[in-house]
C-alpha cells in the first residue's frame with residue numbers, strides 16, 4: 001500500500017480557480033473523505049489524481065513516486081465514477097475483467113480473480129448480465145469490483161452513493177467501509193454528504209471554494225470546527241457572534257448579544273478577539289425558568305419559545321434568548337414547552353465551542 | 361394511447377407513405393421483367409431476356425464493376441476521414457466547432473454539378489488533365505464525408521466520455537481505449553454512415569459526369585449514355601440490380617450488427 005500526497009495542488013479553468021493550493025495526505029491504508037458543498041472542487045481534485053485533468057500547479061505523489069505527469073493508465077488508481085461509467089457493451093464479468101486484461105494477465109488468472117471479486121461483492125450469479133440489466137446498487141457494486149480487482153495503489157470514489165435511495169445508501173456506507181478495511185486500501189472518498197463523511201472516514205478534509213478548510217478525525221471536525229463555515233456545514237449548529245473577554249480556568253469567557261457564555265475554544269483565541277460561538281441544537285436543554293444563573297460547567301440563558309416543530313422522535317424549537325438571537329434547540333419527543341412560554345436554556349461549557357471570527 | 365379513429369387515420373397515412381416510397385421500385389422491377397422491346401409500364405408480358413442482355417453487355421458489366429470498386433473505395437476513405445473528423449470536432453473543436461462543421465457539410469449544400477466543375481478546374485490547375493479513377497475517388501469521397509460525419513457526430517454527442525476515462529483508469533492505452541470501448545459503442549453510427557456513403561457514391565451522377573472518362577464510366581453515367589440512344593429495358597435492369605444490392609446491404613448489416621444498433625449507437 002502507498003500513501004497519497006497532494007502538494008500545493010491548484011487547478012484553474014480560465015478565470016475560475018477550481019482548486020487552490022490544496023495540500024493533503026491520505027496515509028497508507030486510510031480512508032480520507034473530501035467533503036464540501038457543490039462546486040467546491042472535489043471532482044476536479046479527484047480527476048487530477050486520476051490524471052484526467054492536468055494541475056495548473058502542484059504535485060501528486062503516490063508512495064515514493066511523483067505521478068503528476070503520468071498518463072492515467074500508468075497511475076494505478078482505481079476509480080469509481082459518480083455514474084459508475086460501466087461499459088454498456090460488456091457484461092459484468094467483462095467489465096470487471098477489463099483492467100486485468102489490460103495488464104496482460106492470462107485468461108485463467110483473469111477468470112479466477114473476476115470470480116473471486118464478484119463473489120466478494122455479492123454479484124456471484126450476475127456475471128453474464130449487462131449493466132442495463134442491473135439495479136442501481138448492483139451497478140454500484142460492479143463499479144467497485146472493477147476498481148478493486150486490479151489491486152490499485154489508491155482507490156478514488158466520486159460521490160459513489162449519490163444515485164442510490166436513502167436506505168441503500170446507508171447500507172452501502174458500511175459495505176464500502178468494510179471492503180476498504182478488508183483490502184486495506186488507501187482511499188480518497190469524495191462526498192458532499194457530511195453524514196457519509198463522518199461515518200466512513202478515518203479523517204475528513206473539508207473543502208470550500210477550492211480551499212482546504214480543515215482536516216481531522218470526524219469527531220474533531222464535528223465538535224471542534226476551525227472556521228464558522230465548517231461549523232455551519234457539518235451538522236446543525238447555532239452560531240453566535242461574540243468577543244473574548246477573559247478566561248476562567250479551562251474556559252474562555254465570551255460576551256454575546258444573548259449574555260455571557262463560557263466555552264471551550266480554539267487555542268489561538270486571545271482576549272479581546274472577535275469570535276464565533278457554535279452550539280449544537282442537540283446539546284441544549286430547555287427547563288422551567290427560575291434556576292440559578294450560570295454555575296460551573298453549565299451556561300444558562302433565559303428565553304421565550306418562538307417556534308415549535310414536531311419532527312417525530314425530536315421536537316425542534318426556536319428560542320429567542322434576547323439580543324436578536326434565535327437559538328435552535330432539539331428536545332426529546334415529549335418536550336412539553338409551548339410557543340410563548342418562558343424557558344431557561346442551558347448547555348455545558350464543553351458543548352459550546354468558540355472559534356475565530358475571521359477565516360483561516 | 362391512441363383512440364380508435366386516430367389509429368385508422370395513422371395507419372392510412374403510413375400506408376400512403378409506403379405506397380409513395382415503394383411505387384417507383386415496383387415499377388422499375390416490373391419494367392425490367394418486360395418481355396417487350398421498350399421501356400414501359402405496365403409490361404407486355406414477363407421475361408428475363410433483358411437481364412441476359414445486361415449480363416452480356418460488356419459496357420454495362422464493366423461500369424457496374426467500376427461503380428462497385430469506386431463506391432467501395434470512397435466508402436472506406438470517407439468513413440475513416442468522416443469518423444476521425446467527428447471524433448476530433450465533438451471533443452476538441454472548441455470555438456471553431458461550428459465553422460468547421462459547416463465547412464465539412466458544405467458539399468451537401470452545394471449543387472453536385474458545381475462541386476464537379478470546381479474539382480475539374482482544380483485538377484486541371486494541378487496539371488492532372490485526365491484523372492480517371494483517382495479523381496473520381498476524390499470527388500466521391502468529398503460528397504460522402506458529410507453523411508459519415510453527420511451520423512457519427514450524432515452518436516458521439518451522446519457518447520459518455522467518462523467511459524473512455526474509465527478505460528484509461530483501468531490501464532488501457534489511448535489506442536486500446538478506442539478499440540475496446542469507443543469503437544464498439546459508436547459502431548452503429550459508423551456502419552450506418554458507411555452505408556450512406558456507399559449508396560451515395562453508387563448513385564452519384566453529377567460529379568461522375570464531369571470527372572469520368574473512357575474506361576472510367578460508373579454505372580449511372582453508362583445508363584445515361586445508353587438511354588440517349590436506346591430506350592429498351594436494360595436500363596430498368598440496372599435499376600433493379602441497384603435495388604437488390606441495397607436490400608442485400610441492409611440485410612447484411614442487420615445480420616452483422618443488428619439494425620437497432622444503427623439507432624442505439626451500440627449493442
Ligand SMILES: Nc1ncnc2c1ncn2[C@@H]1O[C@H](COP(=O)(O)OP(=O)(O)OP(=O)(O)O)[C@@H](O)[C@H]1O
Nearest residue numbers: 013016017018037038039040041042043044045192
Ligand atoms: N472543465 C471545466 N471547465 C470550466 N470550469 C470547470 C470545469 N470543471 C469544473 N469547473 C468549475 O470548477 C469548480 C469546481 O468544480 P467541481 O466539479 O470540482 O466541483 P464539485 O465539488 O465536484 O461539485 P459537485 O458536488 O457539484 O460535483 C466549479 O466552479 C466548476 O464550475
Ligand SMILES: [Mg+2]
Nearest residue numbers: 042043044158
Ligand atoms: Mg463533483
